[in-house]
Amino acid sequence: MRHATLYSFSLPMEAGVILRNQRLKTRDGLLVCLREDDREGWGEISPLPEFSRETLTEAQQAAEAWIAAWCQRSNPAESPLPSVAFGLSCALAELDDTLPQTLNTRKAPLCTGDPDDLILALDAMEGEKIAKVKVGLYEAVRDGMVVNLLLEAVPDLRLRLDANRSWTRTKADGFAKYVAPEHRTRIDFLEEPCKTPEESLCYAQDTGIAIAWDESVREPGFTVTAQPGVAAIVIKPTLTGSIARCRELITAAHREGLQAVISSSVESSFGLTQLARLAGWLTPDTLPGLDTLSLMQSQLVRPWPGSTLTLITADQLTQTGQW
Numbered sequence: 001m002r003h004a005t006l007y008s009f010s011l012p013m014e015a016g017v018i019l020r021n022q023r024l025k026t027r028d029g030l031l032v033c034l035r036e037d038d039r040e041g042w043g044e045i046s047p048l049p050e051f052s053r054e055t056l057t058e059a060q061q062a063a064e065a066w067i068a069a070w071c072q073r074s075n076p077a078e079s080p081l082p083s084v085a086f087g088l089s090c091a092l093a094e095l096d097d098t099l100p101q102t103l104n105t106r107k108a109p110l111c112t113g114d115p116d117d118l119i120l121a122l123d124a125m126e127g128e129k130i131a132k133v134k135v136g137l138y139e140a141v142r143d144g145m146v147v148n149l150l151l152e153a154v155p156d157l158r159l160r161l162d163a164n165r166s167w168t169r170t171k172a173d174g175f176a177k178y179v180a181p182e183h184r185t186r187i188d189f190l191e192e193p194c195k196t197p198e199e200s201l202c203y204a205q206d207t208g209i210a211i212a213w214d215e216s217v218r219e220p221g222f223t224v225t226a227q228p229g230v231a232a233i234v235i236k237p238t239l240t241g242s243i244a245r246c247r248e249l250i251t252a253a254h255r256e257g258l259q260a261v262i263s264s265s266v267e268s269s270f271g272l273t274q275l276a277r278l279a280g281w282l283t284p285d286t287l288p289g290l291d292t293l294s295l296m297q298s299q300l301v302r303p304w305p306g307s308t309l310t311l312i313t314a315d316q317l318t319q320t321g322q323w
Contacts, residue, residue: 003035004067006060007317011268012297022050027266027296029083030060031317032067034091041094042301044238044271045087051239051265054081063088064321071323082218082241089242090274099243103273104280105305108132108160110291111150129157130188130287135175136166144178151183160261160289162191165215169199176207184208189231189259192216204229212261217249224252232259234289237275239265250282263289269299269307 011027029046045063047054054062062084069076079085093099111133133150135143151157167175172193179187189212194200197216204211210231216222217233218240224233233253237246246262253260262279264272272290279288293304299311 001037002071002073002323004071004321004323005033005035005319006063006067006321007031007033007314008060008320009268009300009312009317011300011312014295014297024049024266027268028056029268030056030063030087030320031270031301031314032063032087032091033314034067034070034088034095036095039095039097041091041096042270043087043089043091043094044267044274045083046238046265046267046271047081047083048238048265051236052083054083059084060320067321067323078242078244083238085242085245086237086240089244090278093243099274100277100281102280103276103305105276106287107276107290108287110134110289110294128287129154130160131157132160132162132289132291135161135190136163136193140167140171140175141178144175147175147187148179148183151179151186158186158188160188160191160212161193162214163193165192165195165200167193167195169194169203172199172203173207176203176209179209181208191234201227201229212259224249224256224258226256226258230258232261234261234263236263236265237278238267238271243278246278247282259286261286261289264292266292266295268296268301269293269304269309269311270302271300272304273302 008030013024013027029044032043034041045059047056047059059081062079062081066076066079108130187209189210191212191214192200194203200211205228211229212232212234214234235246235249240246250260260283262275262283264275272293275290293307299307299309301314303311
């Protein structure tokens with residue numbers, strides 16, 4: 001027999017978390033639990049405002065329709081909504097035990113404010129020192145100065161930068177002007193610095209700062225191709241789709257000699273633990289970008305090891321449906 005339960009959650013965020021044009025006060029989403037005989041599997045469905053193409057309401061409707069069909073012993077097609085496809089694929093992967101249990105908690109620390117805080121985190125970090133810095137929220141010149149400062153202060157540091165297509169070419173050039181040429185090779189990649197992929201490609205070739213595809217990966221017709229100046233693709237499963245789709249992109253990237261980096265879309269601690277397991281399985285040699293739990297005020301159902309945030313348990317959640 002097959003049964004399922006769908007839960008809703010709303011987690012308070014730390015003040016000041018801004019996604020593009022919106023201040024995110026809560027992280028809202030769904031947890032699904034699929035049961036078959038004596039086995040069960042869980043997944044998180046949490047479209048990200050300003051980034052996902054589907055709303056939470058649309059995701060819930062699609063999830064409910066899929067779950068109802070699954071419980072009738074059919075094998076419904078993968079949802080076209082990425083957050084739904086990913087969450088349900090995780091639940092199915094836990095159900096049939098294909099998602100490994102091993103949880104590797106190493107991740108690239110995220111600098112969201114004071115660079116001194118990042119330097120302290122790096123001092124405590126074992127192994128290779130890789131960190132992520134969000135750029136494009138302030139003046140490009142300021143971003144360039146901060147990045148240069150970090151690279152000067154920590155000689156073995158490598159940085160991943162994310163601009164979310166926020167810069168004109170002029171602003172991107174202003175950023176590069178303040179990063180010393182000898183430091184640019186320690187920028188592993190800058191995710192989509194310019195407003196168009198064509199501008200970003202030219203920028204990489206003109207400045208020697210490698211780029212990565214992020215938003216482009218999720219656009220119709222995207223093909224993983226080795227190009228001068230391109231170092232990686234960034235895969236955010238909640239925005240991309242099922243485990244199968246993510247695995248397809250990772251395989252293509254590795255075939256083309258590119259890094260594939262699994263990164264979060266501000267999922268809960270529950271979702272982050274699944275992403276860590278997925279990264280350990282599919283990209284074991286690449287540090288994932290999962291350092292977003294500090295943006296939240298509580299954890300959800302499954303804690304992140306070492307976190308002291310309050311844990312919300314499944315019995316504290318609202319059930320939105322049972323099948």
